[in-house]
Amino acid sequence: MTTTSESLAPPRVRRRKLPTELSILLVLVGIALTFELLGWIFVGQSFLMNQQRLTIMILQVSVVGIIAVGVTQVIITGGIDLSSGSVVGMTAMIAASFAQSADWARPVYPALVGLPVFIPLVVGLAIGTLAGVINGSLISYTKIPPFIATLGMMVSARGVAKWYTKGQPVSGLTPEFNFIGFGIWPVVIFLGVALIFHIALRYTRYGKFTYAIGANPQAARVSGINIEKHLIKVYAIAGMLAGLAGLVTAARAQTAQAGMGVMYELDAIAAAVIGGTSLAGGQGRITGTVIGTIILGTMTSGFTFLRIDAYYQEIIKGMIIVAAVVADQYRQRKRKKV
Amino acid sequence: MVSPQTMRAVRESGAVPNAPYLLEIKNARKEFPGVVALDDVSLQLRRGTVHALMGENGAGKSTLMKIIAGIYVPDSGTVTLRGVPIRLKSPLDALENGIAMIHQELNLMPFMSVAENIWIRREPLTRFGFVDHRQLNRQTEELFTRLNIDIDPEVQVSTLSVASRQMVEIAKAVSYDSDVLIMDEPTSALTETEVAHLFAIIRDLRSQGIGIIYITHKMNELFEIADEFSVFRDGRYIGTHLSTDVTRDEIIRMMVGREITQLFPKEVVPIGEVVLSVKDLALNGVFSDITFDVRAGEILGIAGLVGSGRSNVAETIFGVTPASSGTISINGQPVDISSPTVAIQHGMAFITEDRKETGCLLSLDIQENMQLAVLQDNYTRFGFVTQNKLSAVCEEMSQKLRVKTPSLDERVENLSGGNQQKVLIGRWLLTNPKILILDEPTRGIDVGAKAEIHKLVTQLARQGVAVIMISSELPEVLGMSDRIMVMHHGRATGILDRAEADQVKIMDLAAR
Numbered sequence: 076m077t078t079t080s081e082s083l084a085p086p087r088v089r090r091r092k093l094p095t096e097l098s099i100l101l102v103l104v105g106i107a108l109t110f111e112l113l114g115w116i117f118v119g120q121s122f123l124m125n126q127q128r129l130t131i132m133i134l135q136v137s138v139v140g141i142i143a144v145g146v147t148q149v150i151i152t153g154g155i156d157l158s159s160g161s162v163v164g165m166t167a168m169i170a171a172s173f174a175q176s177a178d179w180a181r182p183v184y185p186a187l188v189g190l191p192v193f194i195p196l197v198v199g200l201a202i203g204t205l206a207g208v209i210n211g212s213l214i215s216y217t218k219i220p221p222f223i224a225t226l227g228m229m230v231s232a233r234g235v236a237k238w239y240t241k242g243q244p245v246s247g248l249t250p251e252f253n254f255i256g257f258g259i260w261p262v263v264i265f266l267g268v269a270l271i272f273h274i275a276l277r278y279t280r281y282g283k284f285t286y287a288i289g290a291n292p293q294a295a296r297v298s299g300i301n302i303e304k305h306l307i308k309v310y311a312i313a314g315m316l317a318g319l320a321g322l323v324t325a326a327r328a329q330t331a332q333a334g335m336g337v338m339y340e341l342d343a344i345a346a347a348v349i350g351g352t353s354l355a356g357g358q359g360r361i362t363g364t365v366i367g368t369i370i371l372g373t374m375t376s377g378f379t380f381l382r383i384d385a386y387y388q389e390i391i392k393g394m395i396i397v398a399a400v401v402a403d404q405y406r407q408r409k410r411k412k413v
Numbered sequence: 414m415v416s417p418q419t420m421r422a423v424r425e426s427g428a429v430p431n432a433p434y435l436l437e438i439k440n441a442r443k444e445f446p447g448v449v450a451l452d453d454v455s456l457q458l459r460r461g462t463v464h465a466l467m468g469e470n471g472a473g474k475s476t477l478m479k480i481i482a483g484i485y486v487p488d489s490g491t492v493t494l495r496g497v498p499i500r501l502k503s504p505l506d507a508l509e510n511g512i513a514m515i516h517q518e519l520n521l522m523p524f525m526s527v528a529e530n531i532w533i534r535r536e537p538l539t540r541f542g543f544v545d546h547r548q549l550n551r552q553t554e555e556l557f558t559r560l561n562i563d564i565d566p567e568v569q570v571s572t573l574s575v576a577s578r579q580m581v582e583i584a585k586a587v588s589y590d591s592d593v594l595i596m597d598e599p600t601s602a603l604t605e606t607e608v609a610h611l612f613a614i615i616r617d618l619r620s621q622g623i624g625i626i627y628i629t630h631k632m633n634e635l636f637e638i639a640d641e642f643s644v645f646r647d648g649r650y651i652g653t654h655l656s657t658d659v660t661r662d663e664i665i666r667m668m669v670g671r672e673i674t675q676l677f678p679k680e681v682v683p684i685g686e687v688v689l690s691v692k693d694l695a696l697n698g699v700f701s702d703i704t705f706d707v708r709a710g711e712i713l714g715i716a717g718l719v720g721s722g723r724s725n726v727a728e729t730i731f732g733v734t735p736a737s738s739g740t741i742s743i744n745g746q747p748v749d750i751s752s753p754t755v756a757i758q759h760g761m762a763f764i765t766e767d768r769k770e771t772g773c774l775l776s777l778d779i780q781e782n783m784q785l786a787v788l789q790d791n792y793t794r795f796g797f798v799t800q801n802k803l804s805a806v807c808e809e810m811s812q813k814l815r816v817k818t819p820s821l822d823e824r825v826e827n828l829s830g831g832n833q834q835k836v837l838i839g840r841w842l843l844t845n846p847k848i849l850i851l852d853e854p855t856r857g858i859d860v861g862a863k864a865e866i867h868k869l870v871t872q873l874a875r876q877g878v879a880v881i882m883i884s885s886e887l888p889e890v891l892g893m894s895d896r897i898m899v900m901h902h903g904r905a906t907g908i909l910d911r912a913e914a915d916q917v918k919i920m921d922l923a924a925r
Contacts, residue, residue, distance in 0.1 A: 279798060280797075287774055293771040294773060294785070
């Protein structure tokens with residue numbers, strides 16, 4: 076009896092995984108088609124057959140998308156990053172102060188105007204990375220929950236953004252700096268960053284460790300992974316991406332204001348979660364997050380297209396975020412029972 | 414069908430029908446998508462008896478038990494309680510009918526007191542509707558006296574040992590005045606003395622006419638405590654016997670459907686040089702003065718009661734909790750094991766006690782679990798994982814260990830305990846360890862997988878691996894080890910040679 080069961084062992088081929096993003100993609104298609112249909116009924120024109128609208132739609136969410144790529148990695152480790160929106164504001168302000176052109180009347184640093192463009196870029200990425208390293212170190216070495224550590228950073232970074240120029244906006248940025256926010260560039264940066272970290276998560280040791288820590292930190296530790304060091308890396312990357320988002324935001328607006336990026340952290344978390352990243356850690360993919368980001372953009376764009384009042388937009392958006400996660404939970408539970 | 418309300422009324426009136434069995438299940442069937450978990454299963458529980466359910470993991474014991482406890486509703490079949498057919502819809506329904514279950518994973522609220530835990534939802538109230546804490550504690554003390562349990566009702570559950578929590582769970586179940594108690598492997602985390610106490614309680618409950626359904630993997634418990642037992646295999650009912658009627662080998666045969674002639678195949682292998690040498694090892698406040706050597710090809714068993722510091726010694730040797738004093742030498746060279754990473758670099762591997770807590774990445778697939786420990790050194794180039802090479806070695810390893818799964822893409826949470834353990838063993842074998850530390854390697858896994866793991870460990874010893882094996886099961890330690898170190902209260906009380914070791918000597922050293 077035992078011999079038959081052994082010889083009948085099923086073929087052990089490592090089959091290709093069906094993308095779990097498929098269902099999220101279907102949600103996106105469903106939402107888009109709904110707007111298309113409603114568009115013909117109520118507005119008398121197509122929602123999708125409008126290249127300009129689609130471009131603006133992705134452009135609007137690409138900053139949130141850049142942040143979401145970092146936040147997704149943090150959430151996969153079982154953590155959370157609430158500070159990214161404030162880090163956007165802080166890096167926008169500080170980087171912009173190094174990107175002012177010589178002919179601007181009231182620069183922050185009169186001696187440091189007309190600098191080559193790489194200086195504000197490096198400054199911005201460094202500030203973001205520093206914020207992330209602080210987050211990661213607090214979490215790793217004081218063992219406080221990520222929620223608290225990044226909440227503190229959220230408040231303080233916003234404070235730095237306001238204190239930096241005592242609330243004054245930083246304007247008169249060089250055309251070279253503004254270029255990174257010009258036209259389709261934010262979208263290119265978003266998708267480029269997404270591709271890089273998609274590869275990093277799936278094919279590198281960095282990615283494998285990230286998932287392992289989120290799935291079971293003790294097991295990861297016993298398997299020889301230095302959790303503390305790795306978490307600092309992950310939060311540093313999230314911080315760096317928030318810094319990048321700050322640069323893009325300032326460049327796009329051609330000015331920096333202390334209030335930039337407010338609530339972006341929540342949109343980024345929403346994008347990740349809609350995209351199938353589990354807040355419990357250990358699960359999630361960048362492709363899902365990209366689709367989640369586009370879903371957020373489609374909703375904003377679609378509501379505007381249907382001329383739905385902004386107040387209703389927020390109410391409905393909140394409900395859709397919750398519904399997406401409820402659906403995901405349900406799906407997971409069903410899979411477990413099988 | 415009779416509603417619970419009617420049942421309760423019948424119970425309270427005392428007009429219990431004169432049924433031959435306390436609980437009877439007939440032709441129960443339960444299907445899950447793609448699996449028939451139970452197929453035409455019947456069971457009869459008599460008053461005042463302990464009825465053991467035996468079977469390998471996946472045999473259907475848990476499903477049956479969950480039907481009795483109201484967690485699952487059977488697709489077909491009948492449940493008859495005290496001669497009256499009932500249909501349980503929820504665990505609460507079951508409780509109200511006098512059926513209580515003590516889960517394997519304990520379900521207590523850690524930051525509430527013992528008394529609050531026991532009487533939750535049934536707290537005695539004062540005239541003003543507040544919880545009457547004095548009455549609550551008095552009630553608990555009465556209950557504990559009855560069960561001969563010595564725990565302070567006011568203490569927080571989180572401060573209790575696993576054994577004490579188990580006792581609280583049992584007290585809670587008894588507090589419902591249940592007629593039917595279901596115990597799912599209650600001794601898996603208990604030491605021998607605690608087991609003895611538990612058995613005394615069970616005998617007492619039995620003499621009060623309570624029927625107990627007792628699920629276990631341990632053969633000696635069956636002979637010690639059970640009156641009858643039923644065997645299941647692959648969702649089917651195999652048979653019911655009096656436990657005095659059969660031998661151990663006959664039961665195993667019924668469970669696995671094949672013969673396992675020898676449970677612990679000890680093989681004499683040539684013993685080589687000292688590989689690991691531990692001298693005066695100590696961890697402040699946990700253990701001290703631990704000195705031993707392990708040679709290549711040798712299996713050193715570590716026995717002792719739970720809480721004697723066995724697992725702590727293993728964790729310290731592996732760098733999880735670095736030692737506060739003492740030396741660890743590998744191949745004669747003193748080394749500073751400051752973290753698991755260092756331990757792995759020195760050729761150590763550590764299969765931890767708790768598969769779920771410190772072993773598996775439950776949400777990830779088999780391959781991700783298996784490759785975890787080798788990502789550090791080999792199999793990566795410029796930070797990129799050489800996936801094809803890894804897939805091949807993981808595949809080979811899982812074939813070799815006979816992990817039962819359709820593919821390596823299967824999530825580990827969907828595997829049985831035995832297969833999870835094999836995946837973890839695979840994780841460490843991929844590192845080609847020279848020193849293998851096993852902490853309770855066969856806890857909670859079925860007989861078949863257990864034997865395979867024992868065979869594997871013997872094989873590794875033959876290849877010259879130095880093995881340290883911690884186990885609470887004395888037959889396992891005695892059967893597998895070349896020498897046995899016994900621990901008690903954070904100290905080694907003796908090291909016995911295979912020839913001189915027996916259960917009595919070990920227990921004597923462990924409990925002095």
